[in-house]
Amino acid sequence: MDTKRLEDIANKKMTRRDALKLAGVGGMGLLVGAGGVGAIMQPKSPATNTATSTGTGAVNGIVPFYGKHQSGIITPMQDFICMGAFDLTATDIADVRKLFQSWTAASARMTEGKGVDDESDNPHLPPVDTGESIGLDPMRMTITFGLGASFFDDRFGLSSKRPAPLVDMPHFNSDDIRKEWEGGDIVVQVCANDPQVAFHAIRNLARIARGKAVLRWVQDGFQRTSASDPAGSTPRNLMGFKDGSNNPKVSDPAAADEIVWAQSSDDPSWMAGGSYMVMRRIRMRIEIWDRSSLDDQESTFGRHRQSGAPLGKTGEFDDLELHRKDSNGNLIVPSTSHVALANMEGKVKILRRGYSYSSGMDPKTGQLDAGLLFVCFNRDPRKQFIPMQQKLAAADQLNEYITHVGSGLFACLPGASEGGYIGDTLF
Ligand SMILES: C=CC1=C(C)c2cc3[nH]c(cc4nc(cc5[nH]c(cc1n2)c(C)c5CCC(=O)O)C(CCC(=O)O)=C4C)c(C)c3C=C
Ligand SMILES: [Fe+2]
Numbered sequence: 500m501d502t503k504r505l506e507d508i509a510n511k512k513m514t515r516r517d518a519l520k521l522a523g524v525g526g527m528g529l530l531v532g533a534g535g536v537g538a539i540m541q542p543k544s545p546a547t548n549t550a551t552s553t554g555t556g557a558v559n560g561i562v563p564f565y566g567k568h569q570s571g572i573i574t575p576m577q578d579f580i581c582m583g584a585f586d587l588t589a590t591d592i593a594d595v596r597k598l599f600q601s602w603t604a605a606s607a608r609m610t611e612g613k614g615v616d617d618e619s620d621n622p623h624l625p626p627v628d629t630g631e632s633i634g635l636d637p638m639r640m641t642i643t644f645g646l647g648a649s650f651f652d653d654r655f656g657l658s659s660k661r662p663a664p665l666v667d668m669p670h671f672n673s674d675d676i677r678k679e680w681e682g683g684d685i686v687v688q689v690c691a692n693d694p695q696v697a698f699h700a701i702r703n704l705a706r707i708a709r710g711k712a713v714l715r716w717v718q719d720g721f722q723r724t725s726a727s728d729p730a731g732s733t734p735r736n737l738m739g740f741k742d743g744s745n746n747p748k749v750s751d752p753a754a755a756d757e758i759v760w761a762q763s764s765d766d767p768s769w770m771a772g773g774s775y776m777v778m779r780r781i782r783m784r785i786e787i788w789d790r791s792s793l794d795d796q797e798s799t800f801g802r803h804r805q806s807g808a809p810l811g812k813t814g815e816f817d818d819l820e821l822h823r824k825d826s827n828g829n830l831i832v833p834s835t836s837h838v839a840l841a842n843m844e845g846k847v848k849i850l851r852r853g854y855s856y857s858s859g860m861d862p863k864t865g866q867l868d869a870g871l872l873f874v875c876f877n878r879d880p881r882k883q884f885i886p887m888q889q890k891l892a893a894a895d896q897l898n899e900y901i902t903h904v905g906s907g908l909f910a911c912l913p914g915a916s917e918g919g920y921i922g923d924t925l926f
Pocket of ligand 1: 736738741745838841873
C-alpha cells in the first residue's frame with residue numbers, strides 16, 4: 500500500500516471494522532510494522548511526539564498489545580485512565596503465572612475491541628464477559644502491567660530477583676501518603692479514549708483474578724478529550740495551566756532509550772525493554788489556588804497561563820532560559836518556580852503521563868477531592884524521579900497548593916510476543 504493511502508486512512512475517522520482490518524493478519528497488518536496502527540495514526544502537531552498528545556482525528560482504532568515494549572508508556576496519551584493496584588492472594592508462583600497468562604490473553608483481546616474470551620452459549624452460566632463494551636470501538640486502549648516491591652517479598656521465592664531500581668519510595672518533605680492509596684503487588688494502567696472501555700478492562704481483569712488477587716485501590720482520571728480539542732494541543736491541568744509542554748520527545752528512539760526503557764546493559768536483564776512507573780496521587784487545594792492572583796499563579800509555575808510560554812517568552816515551546824534576568828537584575832523565571840526546579844538544569848528527565856482526577860468531595864470540609872494522578876516513566880527512579888521530587892519537595896512554590904496523598908513505584912515488565920505472556924522474562 501502506498502504512503503498516500505496510509506495518510507488517507509490516518510485522516511479518516513476509523514470505524515471498528517477498519518481498525519480490526521488494519522490490525523488483522525491481512526496484508527495491511529504487516530505493513531503497519533513495528534510502530535503499529537497507533538504510529539500511523541499520529542498527526543503531525545507539535546505535541547504529537549510527547550506522551551501528552553491524544554492525537555487528532557478521533558482515531559479510535561487498535562494500539563497493538565504485543566511488542567518489544569508494553570504499550571501505554573510511550574504511546575501518545577489517550578483521553579482517560581483507569582488505574583488499579585492489586586494484592587495477590589495466591590501463594591504459589593504457578594498460580595501467579597496462570598493469572599498473568601489469562602490477563603495477557605484477555606488484554607490482547609480487549610485492546611482489539613473484543614470481549615475477554617469467546618462467549619459460551621450455556622444460558623445457565625454467567626456470561627464470560629461483563630458486556631458493557633459490546634459494540635464499542637477499541638478506542639486506542641492500552642493495558643500496562645507493573646510489579647511493586649512487595650511482589651518480591653518472600654511469598655514466591657523471587658526476592659533475589661527484585662530490581663535494584665525498584666526501591667522503597669522515600670518519604671518526601673510534606674508527604675501525607677494514605678495507606679489506602681499506597682503500593683500494591685501489581686499495578687494495571689488502562690488508558691482509552693472512552694472511560695467505559697477503560698473501566699470494562701479493569702473490571703474484567705479483576706474478575707479474572709478472583710481467587711488469586713484482589714483490588715487494593717483504583718483511580719480514574721481524565722483530560723480534555725480529542726472531541727473538545729481536535730487539534731490535540733497540550734492539555735490543561737485543573738489549575739488551568741498547560742501541562743506537558745516540555746515533556747521529552749520520546750518518538751525519538753534514542754531519547755526513549757535514554758529516559759524511559761531499561762536496557763539489556765542495566766541490571767536486571769529480565770527488565771530490558773521495560774520501564775519504572777511512578778504513581779503519585781496529588782491532591783490540589785483548588786479553593787486556595789482559585790483565590791491566588793494571576794501573577795502568583797504564573798510565578799508558581801514559571802510559565803504564562805494563557806500561552807503556556809516560559810515567563811518572559813511568548814511561545815509555548817520557546818526555550819526555558821533559567822538564568823535570564825530583567826533590568827533590575829531579578830531572575831525572570833523564579834528559582835523556586837515549579838519548572839525551574841523540575842528542569843534539573845536539563846540533566847535529568849522523566850516522561851510524564853498524568854491525568855486529572857476528580858473524586859467527589861471531602862465530606863468533612865466540603866472541599867473538592869481533585870488533583871493530579873501523576874504518572875511518570877523512567878529508566879531508573881533512583882537517578883530520575885527521586886532526586887527530582889526531592890528538589891521539588893524542598894522548595895517548590897507549588898507545594899503551598901498541593902499534597903501528595905498516594906504513592907507507588909512499579910517495575911513495568913517488558914512487552915510480550917504472541918504466544919508469550921507479560922512477565923515471562925521473570926516467572
Ligand atoms: C517529580 C516530578 C514532578 C511532579 C511530582 C510534578 C507535579 C506537578 N506538576 C504540575 C504542573 C506542571 N508541571 C510542569 C512541568 C514539569 N513538571 C515536572 C515534574 C513534576 N511535576 C517536570 C520534569 C516538568 C518539566 C520541567 C522542564 O524542564 O521544563 C508544568 C509546565 C509545563 C510542562 O512542561 O509540562 C506544569 C504546568 C502539577 C500541577 C503538579 C502536581 C499537582
Ligand atoms: Fe510538574
